[in-house]
Amino acid sequence: MKMNEGIEWAIHCCSLLAHLPDDATLPVGALAEFFEVPQAYLAKNLQLLSRAKIVSSAKGPGGGYRLARKAEQISLLDVVQAIDGRDPCFRCSEIRQRGPSAVAASNYRKPCGIARTMLKAEKVxxxxxxxxxxxxxxELGIQETNPAQARKAEDWLTHVLRFP
Amino acid sequence: MKMNEGIEWAIHCCSLLAHLPDDATLPVGALAEFFEVPQAYLAKNLQLLSRAKIVSSAKGPGGGYRLARKAEQISLLDVVQAIDGRDPCFRCSEIRQRGPSAVAASNYRKPCGIARTMLKAEKVxxxxxxxxxxxxxxELGIQETNPAQARKAEDWLTHVLRFP
DNA sequence: GGCAGGTTACTCGGATAGCGATTGTCCGAGTTGATCTGG
DNA sequence: CCAGATCAACTCGGACAATCGCTATCCGAGTAACCTGCC
Structure with a gap:
């Protein structure tokens, strides 16, 4: 069980976008430069965030991405599910209904105990x-970022940021 | 994020092996027949359980698999980690250390907040x-199995089971 | 000088290849139990 | 009839292909700004 690499990028991107002033946007190229990741693949993941209405996009010059809602109204789960989908990790293939001890399908109304247990753990x-x-x-990031890095990031932002 | 298919099989197998009398074994062929799954691939997963000391194996005629410990001493986590490995789903690639705002590596002693949060959720x-x-x-299985199926399973067991 | 139209450049969005991990399979190593033979 | 050796069958274990999803990329659609020419 391996989680999609893009999830890490997506969370970092959302965190960075949360630092932007209202209505300011960042294009994919800038985000890719900031994190040193492949621009095209990052674009794909931002596209998923856009579909999930987590970020909103603006085309054309001066366009880019910004958070579609306030940062406190976006949960990590929203981001993870936007990238990785909402299907559960554990998939029950109902093998209890197969083999020599199988009975009529109508006898299996409830999901089996194994699936219930696994899905409960996922729910937690x-x-x-x-x-x-x-x-x-x-805010976690602000707390643990040292001042030198914070200023470098802010300087960089002032260079690439463009207001509508 | 998709969980290994074999995990479901492994848990079902452990649950079935827990029904066996002490020292009785079941070969892979019997387990594969009971669950109607590919024998060779099931063997691969049982091999992983064997390496993890969750089941113990006996070669030769009359051999097979049995639980290596008492059923109450095997957790679902043991089985899941035996099949899927113990690496965390979320992998932090430390992208905060890259890009134009990066500073000397010695400034990043603690794992970043995002990784800590994701790993904490995994720990839960x-x-x-x-x-x-x-x-x-x-016991969950016993509770929710209807009597007809339970007897069919028991009949099947008496046919394939062999004692040492 | 102001405005309208066209052009240009910049951005996202979806469709398209490449690669690694999961899935699926096979054959050899080892062990047990039965069998056969000789006493 | 019994003991020992042999043999054969059965089992697991690790090494070997195929398929699917993740990784990576590119080009087209759309839009805003800009530039130019005219009024």
């Missing part, structure tokens, strides 16, 4: 991610 | 799986 995981918002992530 | 998930034992799964 999702609930944990739902508790954390992009604003929380942003 | 693991703790939930650790709470549940194969014995619990077995």
């Amino acid at each position: 995981w999702r609930d944990e991610l739902k508790k954390v918002s992009i604003l929380d992530i942003k | 998930w693991r703790d939930e799986l650790k709470k549940v034992s194969i014995l619990d799964i077995k």
Whole structure:
């Protein structure tokens, strides 16, 4: 079980976008430069965030991405599910209904105990991610970023940022 | 993020093996027949369980697999990690150390907040799986299996089971 | 000088290849149990 | 009839292909700004 690499990028991007003034946007190229990741692949992931209404996009010169909602209204779970999909990790193929001990399908109304247990554990995981918002992530980042890096980032932002 | 298909099989197999009398074994062929899954691939997964000391194997005629410990001493997490490995789903590639705002590596001693948050959620998930034992799964199965199926399964077992 | 039209450049969006991990399969190593033979 | 060796069948274990999803990329659609020419 391996999580999509783009999830890390997406969260970092959301955290960075949360630092932007209202209505300011950043194009994919700038985000890719800031994180030193492949621009085309990052674009694909931002596209997924756009579909999920987590970020909103603006085309044309001066365009780019910005958060579609306030940072405190975007949970980590939203981002993870936007990139990785909302299907559960564990997939029950109902093998209990196969083999020599199988009985009529009408006897299997409830999901089997194994699936219920696995899905319950996933729900606990999702609930944990739902508790954390992009604003929380942003503030965590501010706390643990040293001043030199913070100023370099701010300088960089002032160079690439463009207001509508 | 998609979980290995073999995990479902492995848990079902452990649950079935928990029904066996002490020292009785089941070969891969019997397990594959019971669940109607490809024998060769199931063998590969049982091999992983064997390496993890969750089941113990016996070669030769009359051999097969049995639980290496008591069912209540095997957690679902043990099985999941035996099949899927113990690496975390979320992998932090430290992209904060890249790009124009990067500073000397010595400034990044703690893992970044995003990684800590994601890994904490995974820990909650693991703790939930650790709470549940194969014995619990077995008893859940007994509760929700209808009598007809239970007898068919028991009949089948008496035909394929062999004692040492 | 102001405005309208066209052009240009910049941005996102979806469709398109490449690669690695999961899935699926096979054959050899090892062990047990039965069988056969000789006493 | 019994003991020992041999043999054969059965089992697991690791090494070997095929398929699917993730990774990576490119080109077209759309839009805003700009430039130019005319009024």
